[in-house]
Amino acid sequence: MALLDVHDLKTSFKTDDGIVGAVDGISFSVEKGETLAIVGESGCGKSVTCMTIMGLLPRQNTISSGEALLNGKDLLKMGAEELRRVRGQDVAMIFQDPMTSLNPVHTIGRQLREAVLVHEKVPKARANGRALEMMKAVGIPRADTRLDDYPHQFSGGMRQRVMIAMALINNPDLLIADEPTTALDVTTQAQILRLMKNLQRDFGSAIIMVTHDLGVVAEVADHVLVMYAGRVAEQGSARDVFFRPSHPYTWGLLGSLPRLTGEDSELHPIPGTPPSLLNPPPGCRFNLRCPHVMDVCRREQPPLVPFDGNPEHLVACHLDEDMRKRTAEELSAMMMAQIS
């Protein structure tokens, strides 16, 4: 049994203009200790997927269905109190903007301690000890003197370290990281990613890494889920998705990566913008931007099926498999050329 098994997850929001289907039937699973990256443009439903699993979306205007089994228990069917116990204990989450994710009026020590005390009845001194331990584990210099400091006395990178410390303090089975490096500068990004990898090894937590940065994916992911407009475009092992990419959207993502070598130094962004989820286009949702679009793409939603007989590598595309295989090989050769 996988640690987390998400099946046909759908989340929509009631808005004044109508119902917005932010996530439309996605399935994936995460094994113990492995890393899944969810990739896609802004607004494709990656964050909503995580927030749904965490039960952090406002209940009044959200409709979700499907299941999200964590160790066999469905997070979507849990009552508020049961879910509260799971949050921070079994599943923890870190967010995009470390500058605003910590409470400005409480000390770092108090916020770390709180994460322990809401789940365990331990003396304050024990909780403090754990807080200090975690501060050291995430590499905050002079950790013992910094527990009484306030968030504004920390830099962005240090705050994200604090967030990671807070998330891992109860040794959760699963860590959901929603664009944890997006708001940081490039050198700090690399440090935080390395830290997360090291901590994953030490703590054995599985990680769901939400990102739009394929560089981050290449760095950390075992499995990749490429989302487009609330649906899965392609999913599989990081190897498959990077070296045998088989969906025009994935090609576009890989093609829009900046390259350091080669004569062609121009970026190739995917033209257009993602469709409105209030009135999504019929058929394949990528059809408006796809360079290989066919008539069938505008009529029928492509099923998510194994590519080239590989049951682990799923792609939703109407294109001819041989044609996609050739493109995948060309792209793969280019990637290899870059690496070597």
Next chain:
Amino acid sequence: MTRYVIRRLLWAVVLFLAVTLVTFVIFYLIPVDPARAAAGKAASPAEIKVVAHRLYLDRPIYMQYVHFVDRLLHGDLGYSYSSRQHINDVIRQAAPITASLVIGGAILWMLIAIPIGVFSALKPRSLADRTAMIFVLAGISVHPVWLALVASYLFGYVPTTGSFLGIIHFPAFDLFPIQGYCSLSGAAPGEICGGPYDWAKHLILPWTTFAIGYAAFYVRLIRANTIEVLNEDFVRTARAKGVKPSMVIRSHVLRNAMLPVVTAFGMDIALAMAGAVLTELVFGLPGLGYTAIHSLFQFDYPVTLGVVVFASFVVIIANLAVDLLYAWIDPRIRLS
């Protein structure tokens, strides 16, 4: 923190001097001869001259100001022209009345505003929220004098006379007094009432009418702030940590939502002293506002000046206290 406090204290002193200067100049500009007012109606020009000399009024204005500040620094506000009473005594009698009204009113308005404001924020657009918003609209729109008059009619006059608009009649009973004040500490010789019970009974209507406008305003303020903080990232972090909803509100939302409220409260306490004038006049409470207005009509300007200086002193102290309180609840202020 120490440097912050010292800097704030020095500013308070500068501000106080500025206020005394401005008020002094304003009273100097009023086209009434204070010496004539002080000497009485039947005084001869020679007598007026003597009085003017004694009151320092024949010196240049800057000397008069220096004399005034010098006396002030010795804690002496001078004497009333009309009653010859020492102004320190006048203020000593009036200040507790205004303090009772303003402090009691402020406590009442916060007691009303905090629960309603927070509850409205937690259940926006609910029936309770809509009802609260109607109260807010009414409370802000209604004029305090009108409200005070209606309240004293309905809860003071009507019960004691046993007649409502002369149409409905019922046995008279004693509910709230329409006018007057009783000291909290007990009846002094010559007073008919005193003690906590009489004190509160005389103040309930003034407190209520005084508090309603502010309460309405603060419900709106607290509601808006709370809604804003509820959407903050750190609240989501707290929920993601598994903090209980009640603790999220208490420990993470309220303290942050109260930061701007504390600032507004500090400033409004100052404004409230001015607002208290109306309430004092309607309910016949001989507080500072009442005293100032009466002295103004009698051209008894040392009393007016004394009240203004005292009131500004209190306002400055209140603002200082709020700033220090703010530094205490918001660590970001402490260090910058």
